[in-house]
Amino acid sequence: MMNKAVFRRVSELRPLKTQLLVIRDGRPVNPFLLEISRGCGWGCRFCMLGWHQRPRLDLRASYLEEAIDSAVEHGFNSIYVIGSDASSSRLIKDLLHTSAEKGLKVSLPSIRADHIDAELIELALESGENMLTLAPETGSPRMKVLINKMIDNDEVIKVAEEMRQAGMRHLKLYFMVGLPREEDEDIESSAILARKVKSLIDTKVTLSIFVPKPGTPFEEEPLAPEIDIRRRISAFKKLFGGRVNAMHYGRAYLQTLLSVGDFRIAKLLTKAYRLPYNRGAYRELAKRLSIDVDSIVYGQRETPWWDLIETGIKREYVLEERRRAFQWRTTPSCDEYCTGCMRECWLYREKGCS
Numbered sequence: 402m403m404n405k406a407v408f409r410r411v412s413e414l415r416p417l418k419t420q421l422l423v424i425r426d427g428r429p430v431n432p433f434l435l436e437i438s439r440g441c442g443w444g445c446r447f448c449m450l451g452w453h454q455r456p457r458l459d460l461r462a463s464y465l466e467e468a469i470d471s472a473v474e475h476g477f478n479s480i481y482v483i484g485s486d487a488s489s490s491r492l493i494k495d496l497l498h499t500s501a502e503k504g505l506k507v508s509l510p511s512i513r514a515d516h517i518d519a520e521l522i523e524l525a526l527e528s529g530e531n532m533l534t535l536a537p538e539t540g541s542p543r544m545k546v547l548i549n550k551m552i553d554n555d556e557v558i559k560v561a562e563e564m565r566q567a568g569m570r571h572l573k574l575y576f577m578v579g580l581p582r583e584e585d586e587d588i589e590s591s592a593i594l595a596r597k598v599k600s601l602i603d604t605k606v607t608l609s610i611f612v613p614k615p616g617t618p619f620e621e622e623p624l625a626p627e628i629d630i631r632r633r634i635s636a637f638k639k640l641f642g643g644r645v646n647a648m649h650y651g652r653a654y655l656q657t658l659l660s661v662g663d664f665r666i667a668k669l670l671t672k673a674y675r676l677p678y679n680r681g682a683y684r685e686l687a688k689r690l691s692i693d694v695d696s697i698v699y700g701q702r703e704t705p706w707w708d709l710i711e712t713g714i715k716r717e718y719v720l721e722e723r724r725r726a727f728q729w730r731t732t733p734s735c736d737e738y739c740t741g742c743m744r745e746c747w748l749y750r751e752k753g754c755s
Contacts, residue, residue: 405708405709405710405711406709406710406711407710407711408453408710408711408712408713410440410454410458410713411439411458413458413461414436414438414439414458414459414460414461414464415460415464416435416436416460416464416465416467416468416471417434417436418467418468418471419471419475420433420434420475420477422475422476422477428478429476429477429478429479431477432477432479432480432481432508433468433471433472433475433477433479433480433481433505434480434481434483435465435468435469435472435480435481435482435483435496436460436482436483436484437459437460437465437482437483437484437487437490437492437493437496438457438458438459438460438484438485438486438487438489438490439454439457439458439484439485440454440455440456440457440458440485440486441454441455441456441457441485441486441489442455442456442457442486442489442734442735442736443486443549443550443734443735444549444722444732444734444735444740444742445538445548445549445550446547446548446549446617446618446619446722446723446726447538447548447577447580447611447614447617447619448485448614448617449614449615449616449617450485451485451617452614452616452617452618452712452714452719453616453712453714454485455713455714455735455742455743455746456735456746457486457489457490457735457736459490459491459492460490460492462492462495465492465495465496465499466499469496469499469500469503469505472505473503473504473505477505478504478505478506479505479506479507479508479529480496480500480505480506480507480508481508482496482507482508482509482510483510484510485510486513487509487510487512488512488513488516488517488521489513489516489736493512493521494520494521494524497521497524497525497527497528498524498527500528501524501527501528501529505528506528506529506530507525507528507529507530508530509525509530509533509534510534511534511535511536511575512533512534512535513535513552514535514537514552514556514557514559514560515552515553515556517533517535517560517563518563519563519566519567522560522563522564522567522569523567525569526567526568526569530569531569531570531571532569532570532571532572532573533560533564533569533571533572533573534572534573534574534575535557535560535572535573535574535575536574536575537550537552537554537557537574537575537576537591537594538550538575538576538577539576539577539580539587539590539591540554540576540587540590540591540592540593540594540595541586541587541588541590541591542590543587543729544580544582544583544587544590546729546730546731547580547581547582547726547727547729548577548580548726549722549726549731549732551731554594554597557574557594557598558594558597558598558601560572561598561601561602561604562601564601564602565601565602569602570602570603571602571603571604571605572598572602572603572604572605573604573605573606573607574595574598574604574605574606574607575606575607575609576591576595576606576607576608576609576637577608577609577610577611578608578609578610578611578625578630578633578634578637578647579610579611579624579625579629579630579633579653580611581611581619581622581726581727582727583625583633585632585633585636588633588636588637589636589640591637592636592637592640592641593640595637595641595643596640596641596642596643599641599642599643604643604644605643605644605645605646606637606641606643606644606645606646607645607646607647607648608634608637608645608646608647608648609648610624610625610630610648610650610652610653611624611625611653612624612653612656612657612660613657613660613661614660614661615660615661615704615706616706616710616712616714616719617719618719618720618722618723618726619723619726620661620704620719621701621702621704621723623698623699623700623701624653624654624657624698624699626699627650627654630650630653631650634647651679651680651681654680654698655678655679655680655683657697657698658683658694658697658698661697661702661704662694662697663697663702663703663705664705665692665697666692666697668690668692669683669686669687669690669692669694672686672690673686713743713744713745714742714743714744715741715742715743715744718740718741718742
């Protein structure tokens, strides 16, 4: 029987109250880092963090007050909020309100459009935030179902309208390209959504290329061909007509190789660390080592990590989520319904998970 590395979760989230403050010309230049939630229970099928950090764990209210007081005591003038699903935390508005009262500026991470209301926008403005970041990922209804991220386009547009009315100036949107089963029409839907938002408020878009991640329902999916990605990015830019920061395809290629590569990649990495981090250098080295990296990135692959790493998530559940994705079916979040995804969910044990 093979020994496994066990992924252990903390049972309580505590803030790091003592942090290094950097002073330049008599002024603090770095923010106080405050993690108000860890993990996510929404189950977006492309997201590694959402599958390895389930369910979401929130900071206690008493710890939040202590952390903010510590930031003030140590001379910080700003807070950077950490949390992949920070807007689901009940503390998000308390954080903004208390920080504003104590003269601290707050920078928020990406938050869900369906969790934003006029009150949150006003609180963000009071705490010095002039921009919000949303990650709809796609404007296509069919892709929303596939990735299990059901945020209606109208919610995104509503946020842009409320931001404009409140006097907030900038909005950043994150979209993905190259998702499984994606078609050109899906990218057009995303660009049209972004264009509608841009008509309401200054908007910048970041386009990320889908990279399969181990332990997720899409772990066996290939990286989309470069010719398709380039065509879709070009189409998005043309239809959107605004500022777009698109991920470089070579970077996505390397991320896929490192993310889902098998044991052969260990041999590659012992030599590749001396090379420039680019696709050409890695492929040339792989060729000398007789490793077919294209077959790993684009072909069918094995998933040996399931035999080596225990994440606490049932493999059969991940496979079922993959089937549900390609049957165009969604799955509710942990906050709505317990699907029994974990071998033992200590956080929801009282609710019947096991």
